[in-house]
Amino acid sequence: MNKKLNSLLFYLLLTIAIFAASSIIKAQNIPEKNHTNDQWKKVFKDSFYQSDEDPPITPKDGTTRSGSLCLVSPGLIEAEGKIWNTRPTFIWQGKLEGISIRPANSQEVLWAETVQDNQQIIIYDGESLKPGHTYYWRVFDSTASEYSFPTLRVTFRVMDVLERQVITQELEKLDTVLKQAKATPETIALAKVKFLAERNLFSDALSEAFTVKNPSTELEDFRSNILERFCPTSKGNGK
The missing domain is CATH 2.60.40.10 (Immunoglobulins)
Structure with missing residues (x-):
């Protein structure tokens, strides 16, 4: 009887844990089944695309005179x-x-x-x-x-140290939840890009996106769009 009760409690706790992880993933607006689909396009549009009315980013000048x-x-x-x-x-x-x-x-x-x-x-x-x-x-x-x-x-x-610790702890929690949910490396990177971009840490967000190995077509398009977004002249002149 105790063995049956223990087994029942185990499966109940396991179900609760899976449900909790799923809820966190949904709250972060992260694809549950490791499919990024159009998520990279959405991140680019929401966080990196500069509209005339409300530009989220105003890049400094980091180009040579020739634009090469x-x-x-x-x-x-x-x-x-x-x-x-x-x-x-x-x-x-x-x-x-x-x-x-x-x-x-x-x-x-x-x-x-x-x-x-x-x-x-x-x-x-x-x-x-x-x-x-x-x-x-x-x-x-x-x-x-x-x-x-x-x-x-x-x-x-x-x-600074204290500000950095807050970001580090939140990223570690996000990483743990996603790994427990068996998310792919690209899905984890997508979540971190969104997290960092929402906090205006755009360089850190791009670091996550540009270091994923074996990127999907959607992520490759995201990278190309980023380079076109910030370097339209140099891209037009070729590498």
């Missing part, structure tokens, strides 16, 4: 250039030779990387950047020598 090189993120599509990630993803359109990071109050180069042909993103893999600190990321064209004369320089700032 266009920097997308980080630091160019947020009003304050503020990011959450201490290992950001750098996204651009066009050709460049190298990239480096240094603190805004120092000449020390923290990290430098040579860029491969046709490479359009690179993930920072140096020592974690410090919350509350401001940095420059600098890019160099093919004529630069030993990364001494940057073609472009962009300022960005990692958010």
Whole structure:
């Protein structure tokens, strides 16, 4: 009798847990069956598309005079250039030779990387950047020598410790719920993109979208739309 009762209680608790996870997913407006469908289009329209009446983003100038090189993120599509990630993803359109990071109050180069042909993103893999600190990321064209004369320089700032902790905890909860629901990596990325974009952390949102492996056609279209959105001139001139 006790075994039957224990089994009944187990299945009841399991049902409640599954229902709770499903409710959270619905509340986040995330596809339950790992089908992103038109969700990427909706995120692009809601968070990144600039209308004449109510532009959600006003990007800073991150292009060369010829328009052949266009920097997308980080630091160019947020009003304050503020990011959450201490290992950001750098996204651009066009050709460049190298990239480096240094603190805004120092000449020390923290990290430098040579860029491969046709490479359009690179993930920072140096020592974690410090919350509350401001940095420059600098890019160099093919004529630069030993990364001494940057073609472009962009300022960005990692958010303060307490503010960052709140975002980190919420992202961890979201990640846990979705993994328990057996969501695909792309569905998880979609949820995080929406979460971060809603908090005006657009560079962090793009980092999630541009680092998904084996992207769907919809996600590839989203990436193309982002580059067209922020770099229409450079895209028209070709890579």
